[in-house]
Amino acid sequence: MKPWQKLLHWFDREGRKLPWRNTRDPYRILVSEIMLQQTQVTRVIDFYRAWMKRFPTWNALAKATNAEIIHAWAGLGYNRRGLALRDIARSIVTNGIPKTRNEWLTLKGIGPYTADALAVFSLHERHWPTDTNLRRVGGRLWLAKPYPQMSDDERIHKFADAWIPYTGRFFDLPQAAFDLATSICTKTPTCSTCPLKDDCLAAPKFLSGKVRTPKRMIKKTKEQIHPGKKYPDRIYRGRILSLVRQSESPIVISKIGALIDPTFSIIDQSWITAMIDRLIKDGLLAKSKNKLTLP
Ligand code: SF4
Incomplete structure (x- = not known):
């Protein structure tokens, strides 16, 4: 069995059933991707459901005022994300839905990761949307790096391109890798339970017990804190x-x-x-x- 088939088998058994999966609707995909930026999956689920009830389509969202967005986004934090999402909806209502990854990239508020995610989930193009999670899985699997960095992304994309099949459910692989990254291929991975342990170049390093877990994998962005104040x-x-x-x-x-x-x-x-x-x-x-x- 090919490694990607092993991953999909595992995903079918162990993957999470999330409300924004099993759809090719770019609106549902984009809402979830924007909400998931800097917010955890478990927190996003209820907000996502409420949002889809209130703004079920690009049109409904495009008509929303700033005040309506701010009310609907309350509790998710980083409120600019809600307004950016509404602005994208307005652009789409005027100019139509992008038909390629590169067309998505031209929209303000859509970066390479989000464009890749939309292209693979909605357009069924072959991509590996490299956020922290997919960088960790890809860098370990293909580059033998226990703690890959952003500077490894170009090589990860090259290996992904050779690894992802052209047929079958290749479009489910990023979601499968995401679930693997958050359950097994975590900061300190449990390789012995991983469906990819026989294919992964970093597995022998982890299984030998010689990898030291760094205290911090990524330096946190320094937040601005006013002198004398407790919080950012x-x-x-x-x-x-x-x-x-x-x-x-x-x-x-x-x-x-x-x-x-x-x-x-x-x-x-x-x-x-x-x-x-x-x-x-x-x-x-x-x-x-x-x-x-x-x-
Ligand atoms: S074998 Fe270990 S390091 Fe490799 S993908 Fe699986 S959990 Fe991650």
Whole structure:
């Protein structure tokens, strides 16, 4: 049996049944891919279902206002993603659905990973959408690297191209590899239970017990933290947005600092103002005189 067949057999037995799988609808695929950026699968499932009920089509989403998007996205975090998704829907309603990976790539908000995912799941083209998970599986399987890095991506794509078949269910392989990456081929993999253990170049290294697990596989992006504050600015921006979203009337800007930060003092006002300006620039808030509302 070919390695990819072993992986698919394993996937059929052990793979997760997720609501955005078993579809070629690019809308459903894109919604899931954008939601899954920086948010875990288990958290996304309920949000995805609610979103599809509220905005079932490109058209429905394209008509949504910023305020409707901000309400619907509440709780997922990184709110710009919701507006970016709506903007893509508007572009698609005007110009049509892209027919190739490269056409997807021309849309603002779609990077190489998302274009690959759309091309393989929706268009059934042969791709290996290389995020952290597929990099880990591919780099171990083909390059014998226990902890592959982004600089390995080009070689991973070359090996993937030779490995992925031209027929059969090749379009299910990335989802299968994704489930393998999150259950068996994890940071410290359990190779003895892996369907690919006889084909994987890194398996002997792990099975010999000589691989040392690095403390951190990827350096976390440094988040901006204001001097003297406990959390990154991202958390305080989220609090400002929640405050305005939950309020029935506009909120006076000068009151916001004390409402979102128990340690707020007047010297923090310029920091708060800068965060509000950023939220307005991102289209997430609107300002009228000295008050804030949703746009
Ligand atoms: S054998 Fe081990 S390293 Fe290779 S793909 Fe399977 S779990 Fe990952």
